[in-house]
Amino acid sequence: MRRMIAALITSLACVFSWPASAVEIPLSGMDEIIGPWQPNQLYFGHVSLYASANMPPIDFQTPGSFSGFAVYSSFSIAGGWLYNASKVGALGDLEVAGANVGGYNCTSCSPTGDIIWYSDPSVLKHSISWGTGSFTLGNVSNLEAHLFLDLPEGFSLASQQVSAVPEPSTWAMLLIGAAGLWLRLRAPMARCTSVAGARNDQTDIR
Structure with missing residues (x-):
């Protein structure tokens, strides 16, 4: 049953x-x-x-x-x-x-x-x-x-229904965010390169 x-x-x-x-x-x-x-x-x-x-x-x-x-x-x-x-x-x-x-x-x-x-x-x-x-x-x-x-x-x-394709404004925000992140990462790398170069110069003088 x-x-x-x-x-x-x-x-x-x-x-x-x-x-x-x-x-x-x-x-x-x-x-x-x-x-x-x-x-x-x-x-x-x-x-x-x-x-x-x-x-x-x-x-x-x-x-x-x-x-x-x-x-x-x-x-x-x-x-x-x-x-x-x-x-x-x-x-x-x-x-x-x-x-x-x-x-x-x-x-x-x-x-x-x-x-x-x-x-x-x-x-x-x-x-x-x-x-x-x-x-x-x-x-x-x-x-x-x-x-x-x-x-x-x-x-x-x-x-x-929500479209899966981002709008142009969304793409612009993504690009701006990516560019800002790249600049922030690039600055410490440049400082490290300059310090390493200075140390190599001191080694050559000795």
Whole structure:
């Protein structure tokens, strides 16, 4: 029985690729997902939208003291879709809504959505694009938003891949450092040569 359970877990691990670690991405952009795509396989990722704002408490005795905000993100994914887990979704795939009254008293929230890809062989480029918008009502200050993307193990955005070829500025710093080291080593060698020459002159005189 244990062997059957272990075999089932191993087979599921081969079929599904789960997220590895989240990285922050710009609030709006377009990119390509690079990784070891295999045909006819499911891949899972996550996207999280964090938003916060400061709002004064509502005063029901003062007209116009209501305050609120909303931050929302929409996604377009080649060969996949985003399952909306924000439970709002009136404006985008993910949404944070807060107000200083009722059940919307959310000053710091972070909904998460699940990205699901089916690696169709006909999809040649696994692109993803997204955009984020917001609006405020009343007295809202310090509105802040951050977006995080969590891709499967071994996958990354093309813009986040580091090039192995050093930039010209890096080459310049390496050359300057090498030249400085060579000059520092050269000075003691020159002093040793001059001292040795002086000793040889004294020997000849004797």
